[in-house]
Amino acid sequence: MKKKIIENIKTLFYALVIALIIRSLFFQPFYIPSSSMEPNLLIGDRLFVSKYTYGYSRHSLPFSPKIYNKRIFEKTPERGDVIVFKTPADNRTDYIKRLIGLPGDIVQIIDQELYLNNIKIHRIKIENLLEINCGNQILDVSFFEEVLPNGKKHVIVYRNDGSMKNTDKFIVPKNHYFFMGDNRDCSKDSRFLSSVGYVNFNNLVGKAQLIFFSSNKKKGSFFKFWKWNKSIRVDRIFKKIK
DSSP, X not given: OHHHHHHHHHHHHHHHHHHHHHHHHTEEEEEOOXXXXXXXXXXXEEEEEESSTTOBOGGGSTTOOTTOSSOBSOOOOOTTOEEEEEOTTTSOOEEEEEEEEOTTOEEEEETTEEEETTEEOOEEEEOOOSOEEETTEEEOEEEEEEEOTTSOEEEEEEETTXXXXXXXXXXXXXXXXXXXXXXXXXXXXXXXXXXXXXXXXXXXXXXXXXXXXXBOGGGOOTTOGGXXXXXXXXXXXXXXXX
């Protein structure tokens, strides 16, 4: 009996070690808690974030231990990537946003249009795809397909009565990045210098790759299996993140 208990403890220990290695070096699950990335990421989406895409820092490990202050096997992120990072304000809280500005870039919003290095970014207005939320509010928005300088395309939305139609110029410091949510008027991101601001390269956790599960809590919880046909967003499962 004692031998069996010891073997079970060993098995559990090995399983935990393997899970820790996978989470630290390869993939980490991530839950979308807010509407800042709508319409591309919805509240209730569960993602796999690749940890190896940009190399590894202390934030690749659970609890971000202060054992190393640089990145190893580093790779430069690309403009337009959807990235999970630790907020500079506390180096603990996970945020997920789209990478807009690279080191040295000048970023500005003028009349709800994005400018990079004083050049207006091309966008095309498209038809409304679905309702857009901001917390408990349903927003009146306009949809656009934005095309970044490297050719990456993604859908963004602006409130028709948006409060952030114009911003100052943001000059991205060396070794830092500028992030924005796709739900442009409902996102706390690098435009808010005191709470998020410019994000150091070492704060990047990983690149969002794939939605592996999605559910709408407003239509039913996971434990109410009789409502799964309404709450689970089947069309979003295994959807690649662009």
